[in-house]
Amino acid sequence: MFMKINKYVLIGGLILTGLLIMQLHNVFYHPPERGFDATGHMAYITYVQRIHAIPTAAEDWEFYQPPLYYLLASLMPNLVLVKFLGILAYFSILTAAYMLYKHYFKGLETTLLGVLVVATFPVLLYMSLSIGNEFFSTALITISLVYYLLHRKLTDKQTIILGILLAASLASKATSLVLIAAIGIDQLLLNKTWHKKLIPLTVLMITTIGLGGGYYIRNYMIYQNPLITPDKLPELFFFKQQIVERNFHFFTTLQGFLTLDLFQSHHYSFLSGTYFSWFYDAHNVIIPVQEFSKAGALLILLSIPIFVYILVGFVLTMKAFKEKDRILVIYTIMLLGSYVAYNIHLPYYSTVKGSFIMSMAVPLGYFFLRAWQKYQIKPPYMYGYLFIYTVLLIKNLWILDWWY
Numbered sequence: 001m002f003m004k005i006n007k008y009v010l011i012g013g014l015i016l017t018g019l020l021i022m023q024l025h026n027v028f029y030h031p032p033e034r035g036f037d038a039t040g041h042m043a044y045i046t047y048v049q050r051i052h053a054i055p056t057a058a059e060d061w062e063f064y065q066p067p068l069y070y071l072l073a074s075l076m077p078n079l080v081l082v083k084f085l086g087i088l089a090y091f092s093i094l095t096a097a098y099m100l101y102k103h104y105f106k107g108l109e110t111t112l113l114g115v116l117v118v119a120t121f122p123v124l125l126y127m128s129l130s131i132g133n134e135f136f137s138t139a140l141i142t143i144s145l146v147y148y149l150l151h152r153k154l155t156d157k158q159t160i161i162l163g164i165l166l167a168a169s170l171a172s173k174a175t176s177l178v179l180i181a182a183i184g185i186d187q188l189l190l191n192k193t194w195h196k197k198l199i200p201l202t203v204l205m206i207t208t209i210g211l212g213g214g215y216y217i218r219n220y221m222i223y224q225n226p227l228i229t230p231d232k233l234p235e236l237f238f239f240k241q242q243i244v245e246r247n248f249h250f251f252t253t254l255q256g257f258l259t260l261d262l263f264q265s266h267h268y269s270f271l272s273g274t275y276f277s278w279f280y281d282a283h284n285v286i287i288p289v290q291e292f293s294k295a296g297a298l299l300i301l302l303s304i305p306i307f308v309y310i311l312v313g314f315v316l317t318m319k320a321f322k323e324k325d326r327i328l329v330i331y332t333i334m335l336l337g338s339y340v341a342y343n344i345h346l347p348y349y350s351t352v353k354g355s356f357i358m359s360m361a362v363p364l365g366y367f368f369l370r371a372w373q374k375y376q377i378k379p380p381y382m383y384g385y386l387f388i389y390t391v392l393l394i395k396n397l398w399i400l401d402w403w404y
Helices: 007-029 038-051 068-073 079-104 108-119 122-127 133-150 156-170 176-190 194-212 214-223 248-252 255-259 270-278 294-320 326-345 354-374 379-397
Strands: none
Touching: 007 079, 007 108, 007 122, 007 379, 038 068, 068 079, 068 133, 079 108, 079 122, 079 133, 079 354, 108 354, 108 379, 122 133, 122 270, 122 354, 122 379, 133 156, 133 176, 133 326, 133 354, 156 176, 156 194, 176 194, 176 326, 248 270, 255 270, 270 294, 270 326, 270 354, 294 326, 294 354, 294 379, 326 354
16 A cells, blocks of 8 residues: 655655756756856865965965865865765755754645745755855855754753854855854844853854864954955956946846846846846856846746745744744845945946855745745645746756757
8 A cells, every 4th residue: 555645745856856857967067167256266176185275365366265165175086076065065955944944834835835945046056056165155054044043042062063063154155254143143132131141152152263263363364354355455356347336226226127137137236136146047157148038037937926925924024023033034134234235345247146145045935934824825836836937947957968
């Protein structure tokens, strides 16, 4: 007698299997040099393999990055296996999403739905194939955030474990500083007495900085700046990109949405440029350069219900601002604020991209579920919609022989 299989589990399994097959296919067809500064990241890996040391920021374009990803990548015998670090990170994110949603929501249907929403974010799919520390850092930040949400009233042991996770995140990319700050704020709000606030936070910070802050300390000793980047070394590096003025129009215009300018709107619009690089491959990491894509435009239109649910769920969570999940709101607001500030600091088309805020993926899936619980579309329709969405997504991102 065969055990009855839940139809939603079956649909979810088909979606995840399709995405896995696509990613395994794409790993072998995606050229290593495609991606954001991929050649610079490859040079970093080669340096570690050849010199057996961590470079300084002044030695090459991407050498300012923290070293953990590059140390692990240097152990791989070839670049294809380096790419598998990204595939592993992708499924680590989905596993963390499952654990979080299972903890907060009742029923397998709801939990699985949240995981599928995260799994189908195009930015995660195309960035998981790129050589570089960005996606690896996203996975570590996500794991750290989920661990914190599952153990918010930290015991001594949990404080140390969280500190180790945050240290690994810090040793991967400076974006983790946003999460560290968000956890600090949440802990200050959580505990009523200064004794309970300061002691766990002090232990957490000592563990995090002690294990993960060595690279930043070295930067301070060499450059008097722990967060040294190429733009702070103008005598060695300079940006060839045209400056795009960051004014009110740039941050508010909807022109790119009205024209579905998938591949160029990040040159003149913060909103559509970010949206298209999250729900599509606007920077051509996988998809070849082209003037327009009908399949891409359809994918963007199909992403609108997902985005609306995320937006509604964020508002619901922010209005409630409950102790159990407020860090998701705090972290999201702080990360978006950092993203805006980064765009103001570096006013180039290349700084308008969803990959900078990828670590919001699991929080966005949570917001989606909050809205879906309140304004629920019946599961057969929602799962059917996600299945159609995934088929179109695979059509867009499946690498064909003639693309490169």
